[in-house]
Amino acid sequence: MAADRTKGEIRVGVFVCDCGLNIAGAVDCTAVSEYAKRLPDVVCVVQNKYTCADPGQNEIKDAIRQHHLNRVVIGSCTPRQHEPTFRQCVREAGLNPYLMEMANLREHCSWVHPGDREGATNKAKDLVASAVARARFLEPQEELTVAVSRAALVIGGGVAGIEAALELADAGHKVVLVEKEPSIGGTMAQLDKTYPTMDCSI
Amino acid sequence: MGLSSRKGIYIPFPQAVPCSYILNMEDCLGNNPIACGKCLEVCEKEAVNYDDQDEIVTREVGVIIVAIGLAVYDPTEMDEYGYTRFSNVITSIEFERLICAGGPTAGNFVRPSDRQPPKRIGFIQCVGSRNPKIGRPYCSNICCMNTIKDTLLLADHYPDVENVVFYQDIRAFGKSFEDMFQRSKEAGTRYIRGLPGDIEEDPQTGNLIVTVENTTSGGMERYELDMLVLSVGVEPPEDLAKISSMLTLTKTSDGFFMESHPKLKPVDAPTRGVYFAGFCEAPKDIKDSVCQAGAAASRGGALLNAGQIQIEAITSRIDEAACKKCGLCAAVCPYAAIIWKKGEAATVIEAACAGCGSCGAACPFGAITMRHFTDDQLIAQVRATLAENPQDKVFVFACSWCSYAGGDMAGISRIQYPSTNRVVRTMCSARVSEEMVLEAFRCGAPVVLVSGCHYADCHYINANRQTVVRVQRLWDKLEKAGVRPERLQLEWISAAEGQKFAQVMWRLEELRKAVTMEEIEQAREALKRKPKKVARQKTAAAAAG
Numbered sequence: 185m186a187a188d189r190t191k192g193e194i195r196v197g198v199f200v201c202d203c204g205l206n207i208a209g210a211v212d213c214t215a216v217s218e219y220a221k222r223l224p225d226v227v228c229v230v231q232n233k234y235t236c237a238d239p240g241q242n243e244i245k246d247a248i249r250q251h252h253l254n255r256v257v258i259g260s261c262t263p264r265q266h267e268p269t270f271r272q273c274v275r276e277a278g279l280n281p282y283l284m285e286m287a288n289l290r291e292h293c294s295w296v297h298p299g300d301r302e303g304a305t306n307k308a309k310d311l312v313a314s315a316v317a318r319a320r321f322l323e324p325q326e327e328l329t330v331a332v333s334r335a336a337l338v339i340g341g342g343v344a345g346i347e348a349a350l351e352l353a354d355a356g357h358k359v360v361l362v363e364k365e366p367s368i369g370g371t372m373a374q375l376d377k378t379y380p381t382m383d384c385s386i
Numbered sequence: 387m388g389l390s391s392r393k394g395i396y397i398p399f400p401q402a403v404p405c406s407y408i409l410n411m412e413d414c415l416g417n418n419p420i421a422c423g424k425c426l427e428v429c430e431k432e433a434v435n436y437d438d439q440d441e442i443v444t445r446e447v448g449v450i451i452v453a454i455g456l457a458v459y460d461p462t463e464m465d466e467y468g469y470t471r472f473s474n475v476i477t478s479i480e481f482e483r484l485i486c487a488g489g490p491t492a493g494n495f496v497r498p499s500d501r502q503p504p505k506r507i508g509f510i511q512c513v514g515s516r517n518p519k520i521g522r523p524y525c526s527n528i529c530c531m532n533t534i535k536d537t538l539l540l541a542d543h544y545p546d547v548e549n550v551v552f553y554q555d556i557r558a559f560g561k562s563f564e565d566m567f568q569r570s571k572e573a574g575t576r577y578i579r580g581l582p583g584d585i586e587e588d589p590q591t592g593n594l595i596v597t598v599e600n601t602t603s604g605g606m607e608r609y610e611l612d613m614l615v616l617s618v619g620v621e622p623p624e625d626l627a628k629i630s631s632m633l634t635l636t637k638t639s640d641g642f643f644m645e646s647h648p649k650l651k652p653v654d655a656p657t658r659g660v661y662f663a664g665f666c667e668a669p670k671d672i673k674d675s676v677c678q679a680g681a682a683a684s685r686g687g688a689l690l691n692a693g694q695i696q697i698e699a700i701t702s703r704i705d706e707a708a709c710k711k712c713g714l715c716a717a718v719c720p721y722a723a724i725i726w727k728k729g730e731a732a733t734v735i736e737a738a739c740a741g742c743g744s745c746g747a748a749c750p751f752g753a754i755t756m757r758h759f760t761d762d763q764l765i766a767q768v769r770a771t772l773a774e775n776p777q778d779k780v781f782v783f784a785c786s787w788c789s790y791a792g793g794d795m796a797g798i799s800r801i802q803y804p805s806t807n808r809v810v811r812t813m814c815s816a817r818v819s820e821e822m823v824l825e826a827f828r829c830g831a832p833v834v835l836v837s838g839c840h841y842a843d844c845h846y847i848n849a850n851r852q853t854v855v856r857v858q859r860l861w862d863k864l865e866k867a868g869v870r871p872e873r874l875q876l877e878w879i880s881a882a883e884g885q886k887f888a889q890v891m892w893r894l895e896e897l898r899k900a901v902t903m904e905e906i907e908q909a910r911e912a913l914k915r916k917p918k919k920v921a922r923q924k925t926a927a928a929a930a931g
């Protein structure tokens with residue numbers, strides 16, 4: 185079971201992503217990798233060209249197995265974009281997805297400090313150090329699964345709401361359409377002919 | 387426009403669905419049936435019910451599609467166009483009623499002042515759009531094409547009318563749009579580049595005198611027209627704020643709903659299970675509204691088919707043994723997810739907890755563990771970030787939904803700001819405890835920022851009100867300890883406000899430069915943990931471990 189890996193010694197793997205030139209263009213990723221090697225409990229550091237691509241993900245999985253990693257830190261883009269990707273990646277290598285942490289070296293660093301390589305590199309080091317510090321305290325978590333009520337609500341009965349409601353109903357789902365006016369139709373119902381076809385709106 | 391009147395019982399328009407009569411309670415005399423009651427007498431199916439009331443219906447759903455559309459700009463404030471003063475100045479939506487066979491004039495195109503067919507018709511584009519001066523900087527997307535359509539309709543029905551369109555740019559970028567634009571020109575419509583500065587009315591004829599600088603020729607031009615159509619812009623629907631706070635959604639700077647990701651998740655709302663369709667997400671025409679509706683239905687359908695959803699494991703847990711039964715956590719939970727009775731330990735209903743972390747920040751006894759955002763994890767981040775040269779850094783706590791996302795938006799838009807800031811992410815700004823902020827100062831941070839969603843946008847109902855309470859308490863504490871309270875800053879930055887995020891970072895960098903090494907040292911000393919508190923921390927650590 186994945187949880188067992190967290191017993192005993194903490195072994196952090198750090199993966200620094202160039203993102204092509206998206207990160208490496210403004211941040212010295214090699215210096216960040218070297219710096220990461222000296223951080224507590226870090227046992228392996230890998231610099232990738234594109235961490236999210238298959239070869240990058242395979243490097244993470246290989247490193248997890250080879251170095252018996254039980255924490256993974258990825259210095260790449262915002263977690264708001266790729267956290268699901270990397271959680272899935274470490275899960276596939278047998279690690280609980282909550283043992284993965286990201287440092288935002290792109291949106292919060294390279295993309296906003298393009299003319300300041302030294303400042304951006306220092307910042308990137310700190311962001312990785314912060315992520316590693318956090319990772320050392322990460323614990324495996326189990327997600328709660330809840331059933332989704334099998335019905336949809338569509339708010340607004342204009343052309344968009346009507347279309348969405350019909351599509352869902354055609355696919356066999358129960359749909360409740362709520363319209364605040366006495367009739368559905370929305371703005372289109374106030375139009376005569378509509379472009380580009382110049383036909384009647386309703 | 388005052389061209390016809392509506393009865394107290396009516397069908398909204400001939401093709402209405404449901405096609406039934408509605409009582410207009412404001413006009414109906416029969417609210418008191420003794421006074422009137424005529425419709426009741428003539429209805430054989432006895433469908434008239436004066437006492438019918440609104441009722442609240444409860445349905446459980448797994449997916450919500452928000453398709454609340456648009457509102458049309460009211461040009462009253464742009465008085466230079468005389469909309470309220472001259473009767474032959476109308477809006478494009480009024481034009482639709484005038485030319486429609488089902489409209490008040492049965493499709494006879496006449497002008498309001500004398501009900502005569504106009505021969506010279508002008509259109510003014512971008513009324514209430516692309517005008518930062520009145521706070522409406524965006525393009526409404528549909529009005530250029532709508533005007534082109536109107537000129538073609540007029541040319542088709544009344545070949546002798548002369549159309550003039552005053553514009554700044556014609557945006558005809560969709561499939562077959564350029565073709566329509568060319569047809570309009572071929573049909574005789576004149577396109578004058580330049581927006582009129584002034585409109586006058588000839589009081590005798592009701593005609594309109596338009597003065598405009600033609601920016602193509604550079605000359606001033608004067609036009610006498612029988613009628614003027616203001617091609618009004620479109621704005622977010624009236625109920626947007628209401629629906630937004632109900633479903634914890636966000637809006638972009640132009641006021642429409644903010645999607646989860648501008649390129650990769652254009653129909654998803656940030657709240658899972660909620661999707662956008664149509665105009666309310668951004669100005670778009672019918673075709674694009676239908677496309678987005680299809681996409682929203684397919685995204686929602688996929689979730690319904692899956693039949694289940696995983697809840698992120700970031701909920702609160704209370705250690706019963708460590709709980710001192712004070713009830714503070716229950717008092718701050720926006721979801722009423724904590725059950726507490728006087729004299730009893732508090733417990734969390736996991737399915738109701740949304741994971742904001744406000745309770746974790748409120749508990750004075752370290753009895754609460756916020757899964758995946760524990761005190762230990764966040765304090766470790768503070769310490770590691772400020773381990774070296776803290777005096778050079780602006781320390782930022784940012785909530786995941788808004789401020790952190792605003793930072794992402796700055797990145798996506800490549801808006802530059804000083805590289806001195808260091809961001810730590812929490813789900814909600816209410817997760818930031820006083821202890822975390824104090825720890826940052828103890829570690830030597832010159833400036834600390836706590837940032838979250840604007841009040842109305844809080845993703846945890848109103849948890850960020852607790853953020854304010856805590857920051858205010860901290861300001862008092864700092865002041866008492868002789869630390870300048872300005873060194874702790876509070877800002878609301880939305881997910882769309884990349885520009886604001888950058889501006890705040892510039893401002894804080896200035897603030898940081900003004901903090902001296904002596905001040906930093908003084909704060910470290912003055913805010914040192916009291917021995918009693920150390921013991922408390924230990925119990926907390928033991929409880930967590």
Ligand SMILES: Cc1cc2nc3c(=O)[nH]c(=O)nc-3n(C[C@H](O)[C@H](O)[C@H](O)COP(=O)(O)OP(=O)(O)OC[C@H]3O[C@@H](n4cnc5c(N)ncnc54)[C@H](O)[C@@H]3O)c2cc1C
Nearest residue numbers: 340342343344364370371378379454455456664665671672
């Ligand atoms: C003057 C004008 C001319 C146009 N001409 C054209 C054209 O020729 N061709 C073209 O392609 N497009 C045209 N458009 C654009 C077109 O009208 C829109 O693209 C389309 O109507 C968008 O559909 P929708 O369903 O998103 O919004 P809407 O049609 O506005 O529908 C929204 C619906 O939601 C309802 N609603 C709002 N709030 C709530 C609530 N709280 N609860 C329940 N229901 C609610 C409203 O009552 C309404 O019925 C024109 C627009 C304007 C203003």
Ligand code: SF4
Nearest residue numbers: 512515525526529530
């Ligand atoms: S569509 Fe045309 S008229 Fe409308 S705001 Fe954009 S440029 Fe102006």
Ligand code: SF4
Nearest residue numbers: 719739740742743745
């Ligand atoms: S305050 Fe927030 S984290 Fe705590 S129980 Fe309530 S919803 Fe959950």
Ligand code: SF4
Nearest residue numbers: 709710712713715749
């Ligand atoms: S705030 Fe802490 S000590 Fe007080 S009731 Fe809640 S968990 Fe118990």
